[in-house]
Amino acid sequence: MDQEHQFKPAGRFSWLVSTIYIVFLLLPIYWLVNMSFKENGEITGTFSLFPQNPTLRNYAVIFNDPSWYNGYINSIIYVGLNTIISVAAALPAAYAFSRYRFLGDKHLFFWLLTNRMAPPAVFALPFFQLYSAFGLIDTHIAVALAHCLFNVPLAVWILEGFMSGVPKEIDETAYIDGYSFPRFFVKIFMPLIASGVGVAAFFCFMFSWVELLLARTLTTTAAKPISAIMTRTVSAAGMDWGVLAAAGVLTIVPGALVIYFVRNYIAKGFALGRV
Amino acid sequence: MNKTWNNKAWFLVLPVLLLVAFSAAIPLMTVVNYSVQDTFGNNEFFWAGTDWFDEILHSPRFWEALQRNLLFSFIILALEIPLGIFIALNMPKKGLGVPVCLVLMALPLLIPWNVVGTIWQVFGRVDIGLLGRVLASLGFDYNYVRDPIDAWITVIVMDVWHWTSLVVLLCYAGLVSIPDAYYQAAKIDGASRWSVFRYIQLPKMNRVLLIAVLLRFMDSFMIYTEPFVVTGGGPGNSTTFLSIDLVKMAIGQFDLGPAAAMSIVYFLIILLMSWIFYTVMTSSDADS
Numbered sequence: 367m368d369q370e371h372q373f374k375p376a377g378r379f380s381w382l383v384s385t386i387y388i389v390f391l392l393l394p395i396y397w398l399v400n401m402s403f404k405e406n407g408e409i410t411g412t413f414s415l416f417p418q419n420p421t422l423r424n425y426a427v428i429f430n431d432p433s434w435y436n437g438y439i440n441s442i443i444y445v446g447l448n449t450i451i452s453v454a455a456a457l458p459a460a461y462a463f464s465r466y467r468f469l470g471d472k473h474l475f476f477w478l479l480t481n482r483m484a485p486p487a488v489f490a491l492p493f494f495q496l497y498s499a500f501g502l503i504d505t506h507i508a509v510a511l512a513h514c515l516f517n518v519p520l521a522v523w524i525l526e527g528f529m530s531g532v533p534k535e536i537d538e539t540a541y542i543d544g545y546s547f548p549r550f551f552v553k554i555f556m557p558l559i560a561s562g563v564g565v566a567a568f569f570c571f572m573f574s575w576v577e578l579l580l581a582r583t584l585t586t587t588a589a590k591p592i593s594a595i596m597t598r599t600v601s602a603a604g605m606d607w608g609v610l611a612a613a614g615v616l617t618i619v620p621g622a623l624v625i626y627f628v629r630n631y632i633a634k635g636f637a638l639g640r641v
Numbered sequence: 642m643n644k645t646w647n648n649k650a651w652f653l654v655l656p657v658l659l660l661v662a663f664s665a666a667i668p669l670m671t672v673v674n675y676s677v678q679d680t681f682g683n684n685e686f687f688w689a690g691t692d693w694f695d696e697i698l699h700s701p702r703f704w705e706a707l708q709r710n711l712l713f714s715f716i717i718l719a720l721e722i723p724l725g726i727f728i729a730l731n732m733p734k735k736g737l738g739v740p741v742c743l744v745l746m747a748l749p750l751l752i753p754w755n756v757v758g759t760i761w762q763v764f765g766r767v768d769i770g771l772l773g774r775v776l777a778s779l780g781f782d783y784n785y786v787r788d789p790i791d792a793w794i795t796v797i798v799m800d801v802w803h804w805t806s807l808v809v810l811l812c813y814a815g816l817v818s819i820p821d822a823y824y825q826a827a828k829i830d831g832a833s834r835w836s837v838f839r840y841i842q843l844p845k846m847n848r849v850l851l852i853a854v855l856l857r858f859m860d861s862f863m864i865y866t867e868p869f870v871v872t873g874g875g876p877g878n879s880t881t882f883l884s885i886d887l888v889k890m891a892i893g894q895f896d897l898g899p900a901a902a903m904s905i906v907y908f909l910i911i912l913l914m915s916w917i918f919y920t921v922m923t924s925s926d927a928d929s
Contacts, residue, residue: 391746394771410768413774440740462653466650476649476915477661487883490892517715570749575751579866593756621752632750
């Protein structure tokens with residue numbers, strides 16, 4: 367049969383739709399990249415679709431100034447911490463939700479979801495006060511813990527979705543074969559849901575990476591994320607557009623790198639493990 | 642899957658419970674505390690009862706922000722859902738085009754939200770932005786800093802740019818789960834393109850569409866960073882959504898009482914929405 371045709375009921379020009387959409391997506395990003403290779407004089411003075419005198423000066427500013435590149439390091443540290451904490455805590459919980467019924471399980475599952483849906487703006491001030499009381503302000507762990515607010519529920523939901531796809535008979539057989547729970551979980555179960563763990567980790571990474579409101583509220587200097595440092599480009603001497611653009615481009619790179627590995631699971635992750 | 646009743650499973654949930662208690666329950670209690678008390682500093686608090694709730698529920702400022710936010714969420718859904726379905730239907734289903742489309746389309750989803758704001762702020766500027774310059778040279782009087790309508794259009798187009806891919810990816814995931822046999826049967830029956838969509842594709846996308854609608858509603862309802870970076874809530878208050886207003890009140894003016902009361906009202910709305918989301922999700926879990 368004509369494979370191509372039955373897969374494309376929308377017709378001959380369908381490729382055009384995707385192409386136009388992708389161009390629409392890439393145009394603003396292209397403009398940022400374009401700006402990041404220009405001198406400030408060229409950005410404000412002339413209008414050109416390509417850098418006339420391509421320069422790496424903007425990137426050099428960032429890579430030579432610790433207060434700039436430390437922002438990236440800070441972001442990576444708290445994002446990494448958050449991903450580890452979220453996934454580690456979510457694994458046993460997701461297993462419990464996917465395999466057992468227990469007192470209050472449905473209420474608990476719902477309560478977790480409400481935290482994913484909670485507006486960070488509601489939590490900004492109380493977080494600040496809570497972490498001040500514990501002396502955690504301006505530490506990486508503070509931001510990592512704060513981001514658990516939405517990442518732990520997300521990880522639990524995603525992992526639960528993947529775990530429910532593993533037949534229960536596997537657990538039962540392992541227990542009959544004399545596996546203890548921890549040994550079964552690490553040796554047999556983890557490899558089976560490896561892709562789920564990867565997807566959950568990716569989503570924790572992603573939502574911690576893109577969040578700014580809480581990260582900015584909880585840090586002052588030592589753990590300040592890159593996205594908050596970007597506001598520095600406004601100075602008395604005017605806007606340093608070139609450096610702003612270069613900093614922006616560099617924040618897109620980590621996401622663009624990891625996205626390739628999870629491309630087939632992105633939808634499943636956004637659907638909270640339920641596609 | 643039939644699950645065994647086992648209350649020891651609580652031990653497995655314990656780490657999550659402690660973590661979320663620390664990062665959600667305790668902060669939320671602080672908010673509740675502030676919402677019923679008044680303070681003049683020095684850690685002295687006075688019982689204020691429901692005064693702050695009265696004040697918030699009778700303040701035009703809150704209702705205006707709520708209305709703006711609802712309007713925004715409505716426009717976002719009306720644009721992104723149909724557009725997302727349309728693009729998903731036209732995406733390649735085979736070959737090299739698939740990974741290319743998936744990766745490029747997912748790209749905006751992974752950009753930090755304030756950088757999304759920065760990208761559009763720069764892109765739309767009349768002096769240095771591609772969009773602003775092109776519109777100006779075509780004779781449009783476009784300036785998102787000065788004109789409320791332009792500011793709204795910018796914020797909406799930005800959100801469409803940022804999040805339509807989410808709808809596309811979800812719909813696409815629903816579409817690829819349709820077995821070939823369905824299309825072959827439709828072809829034999831001589832079904833039109835519309836009826837293929839209406840009776841085969843749409844029902845299969847039902848579930849993912851539901852998720853898309855609810856997620857997009859929630860996230861647009863608590864949007865903060867992107868419009869804040871682009872417009873700062875202005876011009877005037879024209880793009881001051883609930884979260885922006887809340888942060889302004891709590892951290893800018895330090896009006897803790899009203900801000901806390903507003904947080905609670907805001908949170909209750911979200912809670913209601915989450916409950917609808919949960920009920921719908923779990924009942925469709927049961928169906929499948």
